[in-house]
Amino acid sequence: MGEKLRIEGLDQTDNQILEILRDNARISLSEIGKRVNVSRVSVRTRIERMEQDGIIRGYRTVIDPTALPKGIRFTIDIDADPALYQEVIRALAAQSMIHEIYGTTGDSHIHCVGIAPNSGTLGSNAGYLYRTVRGIRRMSWQILATTYKNLEKGVEYAEGGQE
Numbered sequence: 001m002g003e004k005l006r007i008e009g010l011d012q013t014d015n016q017i018l019e020i021l022r023d024n025a026r027i028s029l030s031e032i033g034k035r036v037n038v039s040r041v042s043v044r045t046r047i048e049r050m051e052q053d054g055i056i057r058g059y060r061t062v063i064d065p066t067a068l069p070k071g072i073r074f075t076i077d078i079d080a081d082p083a084l085y086q087e088v089i090r091a092l093a094a095q096s097m098i099h100e101i102y103g104t105t106g107d108s109h110i111h112c113v114g115i116a117p118n119s120g121t122l123g124s125n126a127g128y129l130y131r132t133v134r135g136i137r138r139m140s141w142q143i144l145a146t147t148y149k150n151l152e153k154g155v156e157y158a159e160g161g162q163e
Contacts, residue, residue, distance in 0.1 A: 007055065013038060014046055018055070021047075025059045073144040074122050076112040076129075084135025085110075091133040097125060119143060 005019045016036045020027060029040045029047075036043070050056045076098070080088040085108045092101050092112055100113040116122035126141045 010050075010055070014050065017043060017046055018050070021056070021059075071115040071117055072119060072122065074114055074116055074141055075144065076110075076114070076126060076139060076141045078110040078112070078136055079106075079138040080108040080110055081135040081137055082108045088133055088135040091129070095125070095129070097122070 005015050005022065007015055007018065010018075013036050017032055020032050020035060029043045033040045033043045038046075047056065076092075078088065078092075088110065089101060089103075092098055092110065095114070097116050098112045098114040102111045103109070104111050116125070122141065122143070126139065130136055130139045
């Protein structure tokens with residue numbers, strides 16, 4: 001179970017429903033109703049209202065590519081020319097190895113996370129990006145060796161982490 005959820009403006013039952021859905025979006029409406037002591041119909045009505053209000057924005061399957069036997073996780077940090085920032089973002093978004101792109105605080109700083117088949121391919125692709133994408137001022141990349149905490153992937157802090 002995840003940590004207790006509390007969204008202001010929602011009653012305790014709605015917050016409990018969101019906690020349950022966060023932990024298992026495939027759970028039946030009847031089971032949710034049993035857990036929060038309301039009818040299946042009430043659960044459906046509450047969920048539909050939260051969907052319409054934009055509180056629930058969708059349901060998805062989260063696949064952890066790091067759990068697959070092939071691939072190394074990496075990050076790339078880029079300082080971009082502010083005038084070419086969106087061009088750099090578009091070029092990064094077109095890269096299949098890059099799975100997440102974040103704009104961060106600072107002068108046009110970009111942080112990316114991805115999976116590469118091996119370090120050689122990562123190095124080649126990072127070098128290619130640096131040489132060919134207009135607007136990249138500075139780039140560094142790192143291979144992620146150990147996960148100490150990642151709540152989205154179910155890794156709670158433990159001494160030594162996960163390889």
